[in-house]
Amino acid sequence: MILVLRLGHRRKRDKRITTHCGLVARAFGADGIVLSGERDEKVLKTLRDVVKRWGGPFHVSYERNWKEFLKEKKREGFEIVHLTMYGLSFKERLKELRGEDLVVVVGSEKVPPALYEMADHNLAIGNQPHSEVAAIAVFLYELKGIKEDFEGWKVKVVPKERGKEVRRR
């Protein structure tokens, strides 16, 4: 099981970035996203609506206390992977992480120093400034690949050379 934990959400500033984190987590094979920081019903609803239309399973939830959440997951046997531009190259750890239960953590602007200590792995998708959305995407892309099959979808794209086609049911 792979969960993505998005820390430090701010309703005003992060609405779209956090939404993209959730969509990317789902599209690249995570089992769910957990939002922390300011509780934002809009983002939770947007993500749940996507699951309803485009399929799942994909779990969307909110946790006020991310430290407690991580401690609990550790007790359950999850490894905590913190994606950060300051970490070691993710590529060298991919092999040992494959098949494990993971919580993949991304922060927003300021990451609490405690996270670096709690994480079992502080890993960089390159050491340049870029994007938590891209970090989740590339990490999961290498770990799981692009997810093709979703259950209970109402809408599905029919891939085309040009233009748009969708199947509905």
Add this chain to the structure above:
Amino acid sequence: MILVLRLGHRRKRDKRITTHCGLVARAFGADGIVLSGERDEKVLKTLRDVVKRWGGPFHVSYERNWKEFLKEKKREGFEIVHLTMYGLSFKERLKELRGEDLVVVVGSEKVPPALYEMADHNLAIGNQPHSEVAAIAVFLYELKGIKEDFEGWKVKVVPKERGKEVRRR
């Protein structure tokens, strides 16, 4: 040469997503980003400041008329790659695109239908809704990999197991 073209920027709504598109383009080896839609000096400045601090070369520019821009690039021999969830799988085209001059185009909410016609390739990084930031990241990651060496940097991360360390010069 690989340029990323970000279409339809809206100052209010897209500030952070467009900034992330630019940062990701740079970190994954594109030579520049071209912004279109509403002109946004703040985003241009943010991206140029990152180049000044973290190094380049990486070109940041604005084009009001994206159609003319694409026509000109086509005349210069660039292939136009439109990343869209409605397209064909990008993996099958990677081989033929490697080594070519490319303009990689991502839209925002509504993509002008003309783009599907002008593009030489309408390619999907999976056919599920996710993020233009992630699409650029995974496409460039496969095409170019993570860029490690930048010229003229003033700040650089020293990768670490825990915590943050930067070199300055």
